Amino acid sequence: xxxxxxxxxxxxxxxxTSVKIECRSLDFQATTMxxxxxxxxxxxxxxxxxxxxxxxxxxxxxxxxKFLINHASLTLSxxxxxSAHPEDSSxxxxxxxxxxxxxxYFGAGTRLSVL
Amino acid sequence: xxxxxxxxxxxxxxxxxxxxxNCDYTNSMFDYFLWYKKYPAEGPTFLISISSIKxxxxxxxxxxFLNKSAKHLSLHIxxxxxxxxxxxxxxxxxxxxxxxxxxxxxxxxxxxx
Numbered sequence: 001x002x003x004x005x006x007x008x009x010x011x012x013x014x015x016x017t018s019v020k021i022e023c024r025s026l027d028f029q030a031t032t033m034x035x036x037x038x039x040x041x042x043x044x045x046x047x048x049x050x051x052x053x054x055x056x057x058x059x060x061x062x063x064x065x066k067f068l069i070n071h072a073s074l075t076l077s078x079x080x081x082x083s084a085h086p087e088d089s090s091x092x093x094x095x096x097x098x099x100x101x102x103x104x105y106f107g108a109g110t111r112l113s114v115l
Numbered sequence: 116x117x118x119x120x121x122x123x124x125x126x127x128x129x130x131x132x133x134x135x136x137n138c139d140y141t142n143s144m145f146d147y148f149l150w151y152k153k154y155p156a157e158g159p160t161f162l163i164s165i166s167s168i169k170x171x172x173x174x175x176x177x178x179x180f181l182n183k184s185a186k187h188l189s190l191h192i193x194x195x196x197x198x199x200x201x202x203x204x205x206x207x208x209x210x211x212x213x214x215x216x217x218x219x220x221x222x223x224x225x226x227x228x
Contacts, residue, residue, distance in 0.1 A: 006158070032214055043204065043220045044159070093158045102147050102208045104216060106158030 004096050006107025021079045021110045023094030029074035030096035038091045050077040084114040118142045121219035134192040138205035145207040150190045153202045195226045
């Protein structure tokens with residue numbers, strides 16, 4: 001149980017284009033999902049909290065117009081990196097919270113490379 | 116402001132021995148703590164957690180100890196196996212119904228045969 005699927009696992013795009021990353025909870029419903037970014041040899045940095053049916057809550061310093069989050073159902077949240085630039089290249093990971101305990105289950109991550 | 120700190124970036128342990136990973140925190144409001152294991156290019160995998168009302172939680176080869184007065188927790192893995200080689204992150208959250216997890220920087224554990 002508690003499986004989170006993230007797609008795609010790896011994407012290469014041209015500068016200026018937009019990229020959508022999907023995060024699905026496969027065997028449970030998640031009213032809350034989270035999007036993280038990880039730089040090489042660094043910890044996970046929370047970007048935003050995605051709440052089903054409402055606007056996402058962004059962490060300080062994260063541009064909400066650049067990183068669009070949509071959580072339209074209890075099993076799907078999407079992160080769209082708009083007008084991507086090389087500095088957006090990173091490893092993006094989503095997670096979903098299961099139950100009342102604050103245990104988050106993570107997807108496998110998406111490696112984004114912007115050329 | 117690093118509220119959760121893992122001061123050892125790496126640790127090397129011989130197979131069969133005990134691995135001890137340490138984590139310190141500064142926020143006294145944290146009341147729930149978790150350990151995750153991460154392989155390269157994969158998402159973290161939940162290992163074990165502990166509530167602040169306890170000082171020990173055990174699950175198979177993994178035991179987490181919490182010392183609230185010292186604001187310190189540790190993860191013990193015994194016996195260590197080659198498959199345990201990974202990066203281990205500790206994380207913490209504050210308050211009932213809290214959602215955000217604050218992660219440490221991670222410790223790379225290498226188990227030597």
